[in-house]
Amino acid sequence: MADILIDGVSKVFTTARKRTLALNETSLTIASDEIVCVVGPSGCGKTTLLNLIAGFIEPTAGTISVASRRVEGPGADRAVVFQADAVFPWQSVGQNVGYGMRMRGVGRAERAARVEHYLNLVGLSDFRSAYPKELSGGMRKRVDLARAYASGPEVLLLDEPFGALDLFTKEAMWLALQGVVRTEPKTIVFVTHDIEEALFLGDRVVVMTPRPARVHSVVDVPFGADRSLDLRADTDFQALRNEIAHTLREVQDDAA
Ligand SMILES: Nc1ncnc2c1ncn2[C@@H]1O[C@H](COP(=O)(O)OP(=O)(O)OP(=O)(O)O)[C@@H](O)[C@H]1O
DSSP states (O other): OOEEEEEEOOOOOSSSSOOOEEEEEEEEOOOOTEEEEEOTTTTTTHHHHHHHHSSOOOOSEEEEEEETEESSOOOOTTTEEEOOOOOTTSSSSHHHHHHHHTTTOOOHHHHHHHHHHHHHHHHHHGGGTGGGGOOHHHHHHHHHHHHHHHOOOOOEESSSSTSOOHHHHHHHHHHHHHHHHHHHHEEEEEEEEOOHHHHOSSSEEEEEOSSSEEEEEEEOOOSSOOOGGGEEEEEEEEHHHHHHEEEEEEEHHOOO
């Protein structure tokens, strides 16, 4: 059970020149194995929220707990995937996926089995010995995903992981992620600018206000676990997309 409790969290960044209130008393509860997608105006504080859950930075006020343990720094229970590839170019795909396990001292045989398992899950079994420069952007993203999974976290934190991919590759990644999550559910917080991506992947979509960010509203996504790309043509899907786009325009206008 890895639920996430974000309780009254504020974050102030202070530099020599200015003080920025990035998050303002934000509260949100995310259930174990739930996928919550976070959308909001650019610069509102979405990455800040993810970095706080990851434990890369500390809240100025409030607390975050994962599986009832207070977050006080990074931990093996949480893995992060960013937009930029995090693969090591000097390591093969298999070595990249096994990296976290090697660091934790997982034995060679178990490591090899788990690398195989996760490469299979993301459809990269044939590329175990390839090097990242031999892969497409989408394939490198699959390596990132397999590596995050293989490190054995309870929570996955994804910060616009598919933001740099073309539409077709992105769609393939939606299906790949959906497949992996179906096989091995995780608690996932997924930050994106793409409303369709949020609706396609999420159990709930959280709409943030402009900076300083708070949760503006939470949309329940009613499309079940097995979603095909055709879902986007569904009138209910389009109605929800329009509703979220409208809300985002509204919160931006209110702040202007
Ligand atoms: N380390 C930092 N030091 C100072 N200010 C920061 C720092 N990190 C973030 N900020 C500020 O906090 C605010 C929120 O930034 P954040 O990256 O969380 O927004 P975002 O919603 O993820 O943006 P985008 O959608 O453009 O990726 C911004 O005004 C940013 O300049």
